[in-house]
Amino acid sequence: MKITQVMYYKAGPSWHHDQFVQDYDLLLLITDGKLRYVINGLEISLEKGDILYLPTGTVRIGLPTKEQSHSKYGIRFIPDAGDEEFSMLQAGKPVKLASKRLPFLEERVATLMQHWRTKDMYYLPMCRGILLEVLSHVSRELHKGVNGRDPHFVYLVRDYIYEHYRSPLTVKELAEQAGKTPSYLITCFTQAFGSSPLQFMHKLRLAKAEELLLSTDRSIEEISLELGYCDSTYFYRMFRKHHGTGPLAFRLHV
Secondary structure: OEEEEEEEEEEOOOOOEEEEEOOOEEEEEEEEEEEEEEEOOEEEEEEOOEEEEEOOOOEEEEEOOOOOOEEEEEEEEEOOHHHOOOHHHHOOOOEEEEOOOHHHHHHHHHHHHHHHHHOOOOHHHHHHHHHHHHHHHHHHHHHHHHHOOOOHHHHHHHHHHHHHOOOOOOHHHHHHHHOOOHHHHHHHHHHHHOOOHHHHHHHHHHHHHHHHHHHOOOOHHHHHHHOOOOOHHHHHHHHHHHHOOOHHHHHHHO
């Protein structure tokens, strides 16, 4: 698998683009807002949490969406014969998924883009590895479908974290929301999303921190407070642990 481009877009309501034919495979992750495409002659609407895979040869038009801005990640790549285990790549047609794992996928794709931009040693295999991980999780969601076996309460907790991730959440509070014991919640949540509830919260905070560092001139302290880190030193430590560099160095070198 060869990645040819990694992009992050923020677009206003008037965003659009004319018809063209892709000469690459494209994976889109919608992180906010709504947008519309015409794909091979059929109109499709996308919103926050949606994933769209478009194979080489797709005819695509971008349509403006009244009073709706949007943001998204895009990964252009060329699959090879070794990727045949991903049925979505072999089908040769567009695939849309309303993902239940947006914060996790957003964090992974943001990390992929960081490696792509910095181009550190071995960045290409690291980017390929993350893309394969993302494709694996997307394929798993597609395979499970809407009647998957994950207990319903983990999605209620996930949504609660998504709405309150800037608050000082505790496992006890989240377990009370679910009506479960803390240990049972941690076990089920980790099985469903690949991380514990609090790890999930920190990943969401740090993915947002990366976006704010790249798209605003706010100070590190302001970003730290906005994301629920009352102690900026702790924010520095968490960011470095997650990204391998401090927030200021990340802003200056990306």
